[in-house]
Amino acid sequence: MNSPTDPAPAAPQPVTDPLTLAALDTERHVARSGWDQPVRLFALVPTADLLAHEPQLAQGLASHDAVAGALSAVEQEDLPRSDGLEDLLAQIAWPEQVLGCALAVERIVVPPEAERDLPSDDAAALQAIAEHPDRADVRLLVAVTRDGAARCLLRQRAHDTDDRVALGEDIAPGLVHALRATLTP
Secondary structure (H helix, E strand, C coil): CCCCCCCCCCCCCCCCCHHHHHHHHHHHHHHCCCCCCCCEEEEEEEHHHHHHHCHHHHHHCCHHHHCCCCEEEEEECCCCCCCCHHHHHHCCCCCCCCCEEEEEEEEEECCHHHHHCCCCCHHHHHHHHHHCCCCEEEEEEEEEECCCCEEEEEEEHHHCCHHHCEEECCCCHHHHHHHHHHCCC
16 A cells, blocks of 8 residues: 555556557557467558548548547558568568558567577477477567657567557567668668
8 A cells, every 4th residue: 555655656648649559559450360370561651641542441440540640550461472571571662651660470489598598400499489388479569650760569478458568669679670671762
């Protein structure tokens, strides 16, 4: 119990910036399809531009989609064949109308001490990670914009609820960097 001199806990602040709202909406959209999904890639476009081209979409928008600067995610289907995530992203370039992009990818993570003890052989390392008793299945959603902003969301399979998604700017710095590279001319 708090004593009279303890400060009251800070009230949660509403999320209002367009990138975070778009990242949260996109992560929830991906989460509705469950686990064991392939990589999913999204263009982030101004919602106002999208509605100018597709006015019928206005019916399904949330109130925060009407704020100035709102971004909408447009899923990119039929991604090019690739030998992995780095190869895929190296093939992606966006037209100037796209203000940002987002990527959802599932990974298995283990504690740092387990990573230090992994075999040098890639196949053996993957097997060791998959069989590790402290492994965790996670889904990352990384969203970036041309102006350099980034949001990373992390959902754990073991805590698979919308209110347990971690949000930060540097959860996946390698993915942030790779996605930013797709936006450079």
